[in-house]
Amino acid sequence: MSFRRVAIMGLGLMGGSIGLAVQRHLPGIATSGFDSDPAVRRRAAERGLAGTIHASAAEAVEGADLVILCVPVGAIEQAASAISGALAPGAVVSDVGSSKQTVCRALASVLQGACIIPAHPVAGTENSGPDAGFATLFHRRWCIVTPPAQADPAQVARLVSFWQALGAMVETMDPEHHDRVLAVTSHIPHLIAYTIVGTASDLEEVTRSEVIKFSAGGFRDFTRIAASDPVMWRDVFLHNREAVLEMLERFLTDLAVMREAIGTGDGETMFDLFSRTRSIRRSIVALGQDDPRPDFGREDHEQAALRTD
Amino acid sequence: MSFRRVAIMGLGLMGGSIGLAVQRHLPGIATSGFDSDPAVRRRAAERGLAGTIHASAAEAVEGADLVILCVPVGAIEQAASAISGALAPGAVVSDVGSSKQTVCRALASVLQGACIIPAHPVAGTENSGPDAGFATLFHRRWCIVTPPAQADPAQVARLVSFWQALGAMVETMDPEHHDRVLAVTSHIPHLIAYTIVGTASDLEEVTRSEVIKFSAGGFRDFTRIAASDPVMWRDVFLHNREAVLEMLERFLTDLAVMREAIGTGDGETMFDLFSRTRSIRRSIVALGQDDPRPDFGREDHEQAALRTD
Numbered sequence: 001m002s003f004r005r006v007a008i009m010g011l012g013l014m015g016g017s018i019g020l021a022v023q024r025h026l027p028g029i030a031t032s033g034f035d036s037d038p039a040v041r042r043r044a045a046e047r048g049l050a051g052t053i054h055a056s057a058a059e060a061v062e063g064a065d066l067v068i069l070c071v072p073v074g075a076i077e078q079a080a081s082a083i084s085g086a087l088a089p090g091a092v093v094s095d096v097g098s099s100k101q102t103v104c105r106a107l108a109s110v111l112q113g114a115c116i117i118p119a120h121p122v123a124g125t126e127n128s129g130p131d132a133g134f135a136t137l138f139h140r141r142w143c144i145v146t147p148p149a150q151a152d153p154a155q156v157a158r159l160v161s162f163w164q165a166l167g168a169m170v171e172t173m174d175p176e177h178h179d180r181v182l183a184v185t186s187h188i189p190h191l192i193a194y195t196i197v198g199t200a201s202d203l204e205e206v207t208r209s210e211v212i213k214f215s216a217g218g219f220r221d222f223t224r225i226a227a228s229d230p231v232m233w234r235d236v237f238l239h240n241r242e243a244v245l246e247m248l249e250r251f252l253t254d255l256a257v258m259r260e261a262i263g264t265g266d267g268e269t270m271f272d273l274f275s276r277t278r279s280i281r282r283s284i285v286a287l288g289q290d291d292p293r294p295d296f297g298r299e300d301h302e303q304a305a306l307r308t309d
Numbered sequence: 310m311s312f313r314r315v316a317i318m319g320l321g322l323m324g325g326s327i328g329l330a331v332q333r334h335l336p337g338i339a340t341s342g343f344d345s346d347p348a349v350r351r352r353a354a355e356r357g358l359a360g361t362i363h364a365s366a367a368e369a370v371e372g373a374d375l376v377i378l379c380v381p382v383g384a385i386e387q388a389a390s391a392i393s394g395a396l397a398p399g400a401v402v403s404d405v406g407s408s409k410q411t412v413c414r415a416l417a418s419v420l421q422g423a424c425i426i427p428a429h430p431v432a433g434t435e436n437s438g439p440d441a442g443f444a445t446l447f448h449r450r451w452c453i454v455t456p457p458a459q460a461d462p463a464q465v466a467r468l469v470s471f472w473q474a475l476g477a478m479v480e481t482m483d484p485e486h487h488d489r490v491l492a493v494t495s496h497i498p499h500l501i502a503y504t505i506v507g508t509a510s511d512l513e514e515v516t517r518s519e520v521i522k523f524s525a526g527g528f529r530d531f532t533r534i535a536a537s538d539p540v541m542w543r544d545v546f547l548h549n550r551e552a553v554l555e556m557l558e559r560f561l562t563d564l565a566v567m568r569e570a571i572g573t574g575d576g577e578t579m580f581d582l583f584s585r586t587r588s589i590r591r592s593i594v595a596l597g598q599d600d601p602r603p604d605f606g607r608e609d610h611e612q613a614a615l616r617t618d
Contacts, residue, residue: 074576098526122526125603126590132603141525171522181515184508186526191567192501193527197586199493199556199563206490212592213480216450217407217431217495218502220599221530227590230583234576241571247508248568252561254508258500259557262550267383267543274539277506281435281536283521290529294434294441296605 003029003092003162007064009057009079011035011044012229013124014096015070016133019049021166024135034060035130043130058086066162069095074235076103080110087114092155094119098182098232099240100146100175108148115152117159119145120178121168122186128229139167140288146175183243187236188251191244193225194233312338312401312471316373318366318388320344320353321538322433323405324379325442328358330475333444343369344439352439367395375471378404383544385412389419396423401464403428407491407541408549409455409484417457424461426468428454429487430477431495437538448476449597455484492552497560499542500553502534 006022008015011033019031033050034057035041045053054060061067061083069079076097087093092115097103100118107116123141125132143163147156160170173181200211200219211219237244261269284290291297315331317324320342331340342359343366344350354362363369370376370392378388385406396402401424406412409427416425432450434441452472456465469479482490509520509528520528546553570578593599600606 122523124526127603142522144523181519181523182526184512184515185520185523185528189505189527189531191571192505192564193530194583194586195564195567196498196501196560197589198582199560201585201589202563203493203559206493208589208592210490211494212589212596212598213451214431214453214490214494215593215598217433217491218498218534219494220593221502221534222498223586223590223593224599224605225527225530226583226586228583230580230587233583234579237571237579238574238576241574244571245568248564248571250512251505251508252564254511255501255504255557255561258504259554262500262546262553262557265547265550267547270543270546271539273507274503274535274537274542276510277503277532277535278539280506280510280517280521281532283517284524284529284532287521289521289524290533291605291607294436296533296600296607298600298605 001158002026002165003066003158005030005032005064005066007031007061007067008033008050008070009060009067009083010070011040011049011053011130012070013128013132013137014121015068016044016047016049016130017135017137018068018070018096018133018166019044020133020135021138023048023051025165025167026162032060032062032064040130047130049130049133057082061086061088061091063088065091066159067091067093069093069097072229072232072235073097073099073103073239074231077106077110080107084111087111090115092117092159094159096121098186098236100178102239104146104148104175115155117145117147117151117156118175119143119159119163120182121163122182123168124228126224126227128232136167138163141168143168143170144178145170145172146178147172179240179243180247183240183247187240187244188247190225190228190233191237191248192251193222196222197226310467311335312375312467314339314341314373314375316340316370316376317342317359317379318369318376318392319379320349320358320362320439321379322437322441322446323430324377325353325356325358325439326444326446327377327379327405327442327475328353329442329444330447332357332360334474334476335471341369341371341373349439356439358439358442366391370395370397370400372397374400375468376400376402378402378406381538381541381544382406382408382412382548383540386415386419389416393420396420399424401426401468403468405430407495407545409453409487411548413455413457413484424464426454426456426460426465427484428452428468428472429491430472431491432477433537435533435536437541445476447472450477452477452479453487454479454481455487456481488549488552489556492549492556496545496549496553497556499534499537500546500557501560502531503542505531506535
């Protein structure tokens, strides 16, 4: 049994994409949207990110049988408080946060008695805000659902079907494991990217103009990730501290081994690592989790501007 | 005055792309090619990477007024030795190596009296070998030329024009500065990417299958770079040790600051860094050094397979 009305709380990249995806893939479901920023609400209305856009959170969730909180994880408690008195009986409350342990605890404490089923669609781009969303963002991407032990299996199945209808593949896991997996597949990569882009900007011997010009040697890849939403990412690191620090230690240990190899001219250790890492790329492409074309199918400025599709 | 005959020594991604680019953009220039691997020579002949493919280095350089060594930097001395007796008088000898100080020294010592003008086109993909090259690889990318102090300005101008004809923009700098710039824009990004992909592969708490499935959260970007040619990259780190270790120290210092911020819950320090790094991305895109579309214009497996252009 599908949902009839979905309330989307927060109309940035994730919320906007959910609104557009529901309208495309599940046209029978009504959508209502809310954002605390009036400018975002105006733009969301212009783009039609949801069927109705509301200036109050309570109004937006009225009659919704699914409410999805699409705000940075640090704002989730406040967003939950804003709807706690207005939820329809039996409504499912979910979210899209990139860390799950603290989110699960916050939702459980603020929305006691509600049907809470946290989730995390592992999809996104470097853009954010009401102009960033698009209907196909979740196509062939994984959505991780982390239901509490006492969650009603029928409601979990409903949420799983919802995400599948938007094009996603769904996996269920406990919040602790989620946070560890995402620390390595998402949080540490972002931390490293932000850091090296900062390091490069601050150098005295190499100008910013040189860093930009010669970025095609590899650096530009990191700048994409390091252009992601600063509030969202600050909150991720504040809310997944333990797993991130644990994975960071592993990375630093491995990096120290490579530093030693470079210092002593140990080509064999380098060659061993550099050979091993190729196969994981092949698996990612084979499983449809990345573009099979060289260099992600990138085009230069002119080509991309000429493209019309 | 343009060159009349270009010899391409090594027919992988770079050599193959030069061969195809010359045939497309400078059809008046004859191309000859050599590779030490017979299987690569066969494939290069099938793809027509050069007008003639030769089984001996000396034969390939016969009559060439430009010879470009397109081998890993660790093999450059041997490649230079193989041609030293066969070079036409006045021939310009260049290369495409990613580090320049050791290459300049090696070429000067092996090819005494020759006109040596080392160069580094900052372009590439994660693919390597004779199937990887394509004619537009150098379009709108920078090529750094590092002429020795005594180089004939007329010959330097000839080489600059050659690269410009292949679609590249050219900048001249000294080898030491080149090695420092590339350490930060290319070598450290590769080292970090190789290392984090290795770290993720070795975890016990998170399976390889999970790392692959949930790689769209950021990790997959690093796997592309970490799929680059292992021999080429081993040689880069063996040949640009000092600059790489210097830049690695800066990165590690900055990463320690972020670790401290995460450990103490210092959101302000995180937010400051995460906000600063957005602008460098904008500059890279504005200067045509990256694809302006979100997520590099990536498509999923199915879309890319359907695309015919």
